[in-house]
Amino acid sequence: MSNIVRILQDSRIIAIVGMSDKPERASHEVAAYLIEHGYRVLPVNPALAGKEVLGQRAYASLSEAAAAVAPARIDIVDCFRKSADIVPIAEKAIAVKAGCLWLQLEVINEEAAALARAAGLEVVMDHCTKIEHRKLAVAA
DSSP states (O other): OOHHHHHHHHHEEEEEETOEEEEHHHHHHHHHHHTTTTTEEEEEEEGTTSSETTTOOSSSSSSHHHHHHTTTSSSSEESSSOOGGGGHHHHHHHHOSSSEEEOOOTTTOOOHHHHHHHHHHHEEOOHHHHHHHHHHHHHH
């Protein structure tokens, strides 16, 4: 079993950093798919904090999202941000003791990945949670 398959099977709570409330955006489409497939999605976007997106309360930061699900933890921090913006997100994912730092398609940051791995987080780079979950569903 690949790490990606195991991560998706073992995870239930996914924080989507850079979540948009615009249906045409990839983050919105992926979040809708994940919700439809039983995941709890925590939108993280300071511009949307306190609002509802896809029926989920949006949070200004990962720490706010983590506090909202405590004592459970965020299993996956799914990043829809530019590669250059990822190191601070990795640091916050480490701080909230998330299980995995997941960087979406074309998002690659080796420094952030090294930081997260050193802190014990799993790391997935340049993969889409929706696409990978679909592969898992087809293989099942």
